[in-house]
Amino acid sequence: xxxxxxxxxxxxxxxxxxxxxxxxxxxxxxxxxxxxxxxxxxxxxxxxxxxxxxxxxxxxxxxxxxxxxxxxxxxxxxxxxxxxxxxxxxxxxxxxxxxxxxxxxxxxxxxxxxxxxxxxxxxxxxxxxxxxxxxxxxxxxxxxxxxxxxxxxxxxxxxxxxxxxxxxxxxxxxxxxxxxxxxxxxxx
Amino acid sequence: xxxxxxxxxxxxxxxxxxxxxxxxxxxxxxxxxxxxxxxxxxxxxxxxxxxxxxxxxxxxxxxxxxxxxxxxxxxxxxxxxxxxxxxxxxxxxxxxxxxxxxxxxxxxxxxxxxxxxxxxxxxxxxxxxxxxxxxxxxxxxxxxxxxxxxxxxxxxxxxxxxxxxxxxxxxxxxxxxxxxxxxxxxxxxxxxxxxxxxxxxxxxxxxxxxxxxxxxxxxxxxxxxxxxxxxxxxxxxxxxxxxxxxxxxxxxxxxxxxxxxxxxxxxxxxxxxxxxxxxxxxxxxxxxxxxxxxxxxxxxxxxxxxxxxxxxxxxxxxxxxxxxxxxxxxxxxxxxxxxxxxxxxxxxxxxxxxxxxxxxxxxxxxxxxxxxxxxxxxxxxxxxxxxxxxxxxxxxxxxxxxxxxxxxxxxxxxxxxxxxxxxxxxxxxxxxxxxxxxxxxxxxxxxxxxxxxxxxxxxxxxxxxxxxxxxxxxxxxxxxxxxxxxxxxxxxxxxxxxxxxxxxxxxxxxxxxxxxxxxxxxxxxxxxxxxxxxxxxxxxxxxxxxxxxxxxxxxxxxxxxxxxxxxxxxxxxxxxxxxxxxxxxxxxxxxxxxxxxxxxxxxxxxxxxxxxxxxxxxxxxxxxxxxxxxxxxxxxxxxxxxxxxxxxxxxxxxx
Numbered sequence: 001x002x003x004x005x006x007x008x009x010x011x012x013x014x015x016x017x018x019x020x021x022x023x024x025x026x027x028x029x030x031x032x033x034x035x036x037x038x039x040x041x042x043x044x045x046x047x048x049x050x051x052x053x054x055x056x057x058x059x060x061x062x063x064x065x066x067x068x069x070x071x072x073x074x075x076x077x078x079x080x081x082x083x084x085x086x087x088x089x090x091x092x093x094x095x096x097x098x099x100x101x102x103x104x105x106x107x108x109x110x111x112x113x114x115x116x117x118x119x120x121x122x123x124x125x126x127x128x129x130x131x132x133x134x135x136x137x138x139x140x141x142x143x144x145x146x147x148x149x150x151x152x153x154x155x156x157x158x159x160x161x162x163x164x165x166x167x168x169x170x171x172x173x174x175x176x177x178x179x180x181x182x183x184x185x186x187x188x
Numbered sequence: 189x190x191x192x193x194x195x196x197x198x199x200x201x202x203x204x205x206x207x208x209x210x211x212x213x214x215x216x217x218x219x220x221x222x223x224x225x226x227x228x229x230x231x232x233x234x235x236x237x238x239x240x241x242x243x244x245x246x247x248x249x250x251x252x253x254x255x256x257x258x259x260x261x262x263x264x265x266x267x268x269x270x271x272x273x274x275x276x277x278x279x280x281x282x283x284x285x286x287x288x289x290x291x292x293x294x295x296x297x298x299x300x301x302x303x304x305x306x307x308x309x310x311x312x313x314x315x316x317x318x319x320x321x322x323x324x325x326x327x328x329x330x331x332x333x334x335x336x337x338x339x340x341x342x343x344x345x346x347x348x349x350x351x352x353x354x355x356x357x358x359x360x361x362x363x364x365x366x367x368x369x370x371x372x373x374x375x376x377x378x379x380x381x382x383x384x385x386x387x388x389x390x391x392x393x394x395x396x397x398x399x400x401x402x403x404x405x406x407x408x409x410x411x412x413x414x415x416x417x418x419x420x421x422x423x424x425x426x427x428x429x430x431x432x433x434x435x436x437x438x439x440x441x442x443x444x445x446x447x448x449x450x451x452x453x454x455x456x457x458x459x460x461x462x463x464x465x466x467x468x469x470x471x472x473x474x475x476x477x478x479x480x481x482x483x484x485x486x487x488x489x490x491x492x493x494x495x496x497x498x499x500x501x502x503x504x505x506x507x508x509x510x511x512x513x514x515x516x517x518x519x520x521x522x523x524x525x526x527x528x529x530x531x532x533x534x535x536x537x538x539x540x541x542x543x544x545x546x547x548x549x550x551x552x553x554x555x556x557x558x559x560x561x562x563x564x565x566x567x568x569x570x571x572x573x574x575x576x577x578x579x580x581x582x583x584x585x586x587x588x589x590x591x592x593x594x595x596x597x598x599x600x601x602x603x604x605x606x607x608x609x610x611x612x613x614x615x616x617x618x619x620x621x622x623x624x625x626x627x628x629x630x631x632x633x634x635x636x637x638x639x640x641x642x643x644x645x646x647x648x649x650x651x652x653x654x655x656x657x658x659x660x661x662x663x664x665x666x667x668x669x670x671x672x673x674x675x676x677x678x679x680x681x682x683x684x685x686x687x688x689x690x691x692x693x694x695x696x697x698x699x700x701x702x703x704x705x706x707x708x709x710x711x712x713x714x715x716x717x718x719x720x721x722x723x724x725x726x727x728x729x730x731x732x733x734x735x736x737x738x739x740x741x742x743x744x745x746x747x748x749x750x751x752x753x754x755x756x757x758x759x760x761x762x763x764x765x766x767x768x769x770x771x772x773x774x775x776x777x778x779x780x781x782x783x784x785x786x787x788x789x790x791x792x793x794x795x796x797x798x799x800x801x802x803x804x805x806x807x808x809x810x811x812x813x814x815x816x817x818x819x820x821x822x823x824x825x826x827x828x829x830x831x832x833x834x835x836x837x838x839x840x841x842x843x
Contacts, residue, residue, distance in 0.1 A: 054492040056485035057291070058266060058417070065264040065410055070400030072262070072298045073487075074350050157320060157398020176417045178490035 034128030034188040036104040037078070037164065037171050039181060053080055053181050059173035066172045067165075074155060077101070077164045078173050102151035102164035104129050106188035111143035111152055111163075128188070129166040137161055196404035197259050197733040198222055199302045202231075203323055205316060207388055208249060208308030212316075212323050217302055223736070224821065226746050227259040229695035231303045232274025232285055233753040237825065239307065242760040242832055245842045246278040246380065247363060247387040249309035255354070255369070255377075255393075256304060258698015262297025262401045263733065265413045266420065269294050269487035270698040271354070273369045276761065277380030277637065278387075279548060279603045281841035283757040284637050286369060286377030287695050289486030292352040292395060293371070299397030310389040315355075317347065318395040328391040332361065335541035336370040343394040355392035356385040357543025359591040363387060364601040365841075366548040366590075370540070374494075374511040375486070378545040379637055404735025412729050420490045439471035440493035441514040446470055465527035474512075474529055484510065489700065497533050503581075504530040509537035515641075516546025523554030525577030534584055542591035548603055553586055555604040555619070556596075564613045571595040605840055618771050633769050633792065634684055634799050636754040642701060643688055662686060680795060681802035689747030693726070696750060749820045752812050755805075756825050762838030765810030768796055 010017055039053065060076035068075045078101040109130050115121040120136040121143070123129070132143075132152070139161060143152050152163040164171075166184075174182045204213045225234045235254045244250045253275045260268035271293040277284025296304075299318045306316075313328040331339050336357040343353045352372055359367035360382035367382025385391070403409050436443065445466065467473065478497045485492035499507040512533060520526060520535050539546045559565045560575040567574060573582060573596055589597025599607055608618035620639035621632060635643030656671065662682065663669045669679040694701055730738040755763070769792050800807045804816030811833075817826040 054485045054489070056489045056492060057294075057487045058490065061264045061294075061488050062414070062417075065403075065406070065413075068400060069406045070403055071264040071294075071488075072398060072400055073294070074298065074396075074398045075400070155398065172414075176414065178417070178421055178492070 033126075033186060034104050034106045034123075035166060035169075035184060035186050036129075037101055037166065037174055038103075038183055038185055039080070039101070054179055055080060056178065058176050058178060059182060062172045062176045066167060068158065075158055075162065077162050100149055100151055102130065103149055104164070104166070104187065110146040110148060114142045114146040116140075116142070124166065124168070127166045127169050129164065131165050132161050132163050134160045195219070195222070196402045196735050197263070197730070198227065199262070199297050199300050199399070199401055201301050203301050203304045203318070205304060205306045205323070205325065206308050207306060207310040207314065207325075207390060210310070210314075210325055212325060214322070224746065225750060226693065226696035226743075227302060228256050228261070228270070228272040228698050229258075229274070229285060229287065229692060230746065230750045231256050231696075232272050233283075233750050233757065235303075235305050236274055236276070236283060236757050237753050239305070240276060240757065240760075242835060243762065244276060246276040246281055247383060247841070249307075249388070251276050251384055251387070253306040253381065253384050253388060253390070254303065255306075256302050257293035257296045258696060259730070260733065261698035262294045263403065263413070264410060264488070265699075265729065265733075266417050266488050266490050267700045268698045269489065270695070270700060271296070271371060271377065272695055272698075273354075273377040273379060273381045275379065275381050275384045276757075278363070278365045278367075278383035278841060279378075279380030280605060280638050282638060282761045282763050282838060283754050284379035284381065285754075286379035286381055287642070287701075288354075288369070288371045288375040288377035289489065289700060290352070290354070290371035290375040291487045292354045292393075293698065294487045295350070295352040295395040295397065297401055298399055299395045300399045301395075304393065306388060306390060309387065313389050313391050315343075315390065315392040315394065317343075318393070318397070319347070320397050320399060331355075331391045333358065336543045337373045337541055339392050340373045343392060347394060347396055351394050351396040353392050353394040355543070356382050356390075357541055357591070359542040359544045359601075360386040361391075362591065362593050362601070364544060364549075364590060364593065365603040365606060366545050366552060366601065367543055368545045370543040374509070374540045376516070376540075376543075376545055378548065382543055382545075403733055405732045409729070409732040412732060417490060437492065439475065440495060440512075442471035442474065442512065442517075444514040446472070461522055461525060461527060468527045469517075469521055469529050469532065474532070477529060478533055486700070491700070497536075499530045499533050502530045504534040507534045507537050509533055509540055511540065512536050513546070519547060519550035519554045520583055523550060524557060524579075524583055526580045526583060527578070528580040531580035531584060535587060538584065538587045538591070542587070544587075544591065549587070549590060549600070550583070551619075552590075552600045552602070552604045552607060553583065555607060555617075556600060558617060559607075559611065559614050562617065564617075565611060569596070569599075569611070602843065606843055609840055610843065616771075617773050619773055621768065621770055633796060634688070636688070636751055636758065639770075643691060658686075679798070679802075681798035681800070684799050685748075685802045688751050689744055691747075692750040692754075693743055693747040696746070697726070697730070745820065749822060752803075752817060752820055752822060753825060755812055756817075756822075756829055758838075759811050759829060760832070760835060762835050763810070764835070764837065765796065765800070765808065767838040768810050769793070 057073050059078050059080065060073040061071040063076040063078050064073065065071045067077065112121050112130060117136055117138055120133055122131055124131050139154060141154050143161065144154060152161055154161050171184050174184045198217050200217050202215050202217055204215060221234060225231055232254045236252055239252045241250060255271060255273040258268060258270050261270060269291065270287055270289050272285055272287045274285040299320065301318060313332040314325050315328040315331060317324050317326055331342060334342065336355055339355045340353045344351050354369055354371040356367060357370060363383045363386050365380060365383050368376040368378045369381045369385065370376055478499055479495050484494040484496060494511045496510050497508065497512055499505055516539065517532050517536060521532060536546065539549060556565065557575045557577065575582065586597060586600060589595055590600045593601050599610065602610060605618055608614045632639040632641065659669065659671055666679060666682050669682055691701065724740050726743055727738040727740045730743065797807050800810055804813055805811060806813050811829065814826040817823065
């Protein structure tokens with residue numbers, strides 16, 4: 001039996017994980033393979049850094065449709081870093097990245113470490129993705145505050161936490177990106 | 189919506205804004221309107237027809253500004269993030285519409301609205317903000333006087349990053365007739381609409397939302413959309429074909445500069461540039477010098493024809509802009525004999541920020557230059573400014589002056605046709621049908637909004653085998669047609685009607701013309717449908733989206749219906765056979781559009797009559813005939829057209 005949260009093996013009969021203090025609800029297989037979607041840097045021109053990303057939001061629209069049944073960029077789990085969008089509006093200063101895409105941190109992910117709701121967060125067995133189960137999640141937003149990468153957030157319109165779940169191993173964003181600047185890679 | 193049937197695709201609400209009384213009314217979208225006119229451009233035509241009285245002044249409060257997102261906009265289907273803006277054009281006084289991409293259209297659908305119809309005139313500057321909770325009319329005192337970039341930036345700072353806006357710049361506020369509706373700061377929807385916003389004291393419309401567009405069969409629709417994405421990504425390159433995807437993605441429409449020496453249609457305006465000078469403004473040369481980050485695209489776009497530019501040296505160092513295109517730089521280069529590439533970027537930044545049409549505004553300058561060279565206007569008329577070919581500093585100066593209607597800019601702000609009316613002796617030299625200065629050809633004569641390449645641009649750029657495929661489909665219905673790949677095409681009128689109707693459908697479903705219409709042989713929405721490559725695939729997509737079975741003919745009929753209503757609006761404004769066609773100054777020009785030969789007075793009339801016959805319009809007047817209108821279910825349009833006839837001949841808008 002393994003701890004749901006930190007993945008460490010529990011001593012026999014233990015009700016509380018010795019290393020993280022989490023109370024496991026059911027046994028899980030220890031997730032060894034962890035995958036993630038990563039945006040890649042593209043062209044570096046003479047004068048500036050530039051990505052291949054065209055800010056077309058195709059990934060966001062497909063993500064939203066795949067998970068929510070309709071395309072709306074607000075409901076997307078991936079948010080492209082819209083440097084170029086800002087650039088188009090002639091903003092020279094670097095914009096703060098409000099949202100991005102989950103890195104599926106290997107080991108004890110900060111979001112899972114702070115989640116106190118049993119069953120709300122777990123690792124997908126196939127991809128190692130950190131999944132939020134909206135049935136158990138109470139939208140306390142602790143994970144949002146804990147995440148150093150702004151990769152999980154609450155959306156009022158949908159009334160739930162949004163976070164990349166790797167689409168069960170076939171990330172739609174990677175499949176549709178017209179400029180091939182997203183890649184699906186194994187991290188651990 | 190009745191019973192258990194789900195109507196997908198449309199957001200389902202129309203927003204009516206009465207600026208005079210400051211009232212906003214929401215109304216549900218009826219099935220009749222939705223199924224007969226599809227959306228976007230179709231709704232624009234319908235609302236303009238219903239709400240505008242005959243022969244109005246475009247800048248009066250009676251004019252209606254109608255804008256909305258397409259049917260496929262706001263869904264996952266690729267290359268469909270478009271908006272259509274319709275009004276009686278301030279530039280030429282007939283029905284005018286502009287179609288533009290950007291991010292705003294999808295946000296409008298996400299906020300729960302298909303269309304916005306603005307009437308009346310606000311007592312002081314206002315803007316409209318739309319979100320999940322509905323629409324609000326707010327004071328735009330702090331936005332008035334700001335340029336398009338600043339306006340959108342301020343709105344996004346106020347309402348969050350997901351907010352997007354369309355607005356006007358200073359040019360629209362100052363009622364410059366060549367001003368545009370600017371979507372997301374750099375996408376222009378012209379059609380003479382910028383000054384109409386200004387005349388209504390409306391500065392901007394901003395939208396954001398988290399609502400979902402209902403999709404009748406989400407899984408099938410998702411499958412079709414994804415297959416379309418995969419097809420576009422894998423579209424094969426056709427060797428030896430210039431309008432290829434690779435070239436288009438690399439250079440955008442700027443690649444047309446590379447074709448210029450062979451591009452006979454531009455002969456009229458290409459009188460100043462030598463081949464060496466043309467080399468300097470080639471897409472490849474420009475990109476080496478100025479392109480910073482390579483591509484950008486509208487929402488859900490896989491073509492990304494927009495580039496980001498920065499000038500690093502020379503008098504225009506530090507200039508940044510986006511969306512440098514052929515269509516918006518041709519007159520300021522070829523028309524003005526200017527080959528300074530830095531000034532191209534600078535000029536483009538200015539028209540984006542002031543919110544002007546990059547075609548009509550320099551078109552007015554090029555016309556002034558022509559008049560100056562002919563001695564019709566002198567230094568006294570221009571306020572001491574000497575107009576000469578290749579003087580880029582003057583171009584930039586006049587652009588500033590036009591936006592604020594200062595000095596000679598006040599004259600340029602009227603647009604080329606109205607200048608011809610105002611300047612004594614200039615009238616014989618005017619260009620283009622319905623006062624829109626452009627390259628001539630049959631398609632440019634028959635476009636619903638006056639001379640325009642975007643009424644039909646479907647088959648022009650298709651590779652020969654795709655043209656042949658469409659021909660095979662059309663010839664079944666019209667045996668008199670001859671192949672477009674051979675010289676001397678017969679039945680051009682039929683081609684024109686087919687193209688215009690299909691273009692109307694494309695604009696109405698909100699799909700971009702370039703990828704759907706022909707770059708790199710990308711003509712079909714779904715490839716495996718061989719019979720009618722455009723319509724069958726569309727029918728399948730629309731059926732999955734809306735939950736109602738669409739047939740290919742039905743969609744095509746919608747296109748015909750829309751173009752007929754558009755024509756009817758223009759007829760009320762004075763359009764007729766008399767006013768159709770090109771002025772004499774344009775008639776000597778050869779243009780190889782579907783192998784159209786020399787356009788002379790005689791052949792022009794023949795082409796037009798051929799077109800009227802194919803349209804089912806009256807050959808003697810060019811007015812849609814009752815039989816055709818009734819066939820399209822537009823009996824009421826025929827009634828009204830007859831009731832108020834005859835209409836005074838079109839002269840342009842009151843000045």
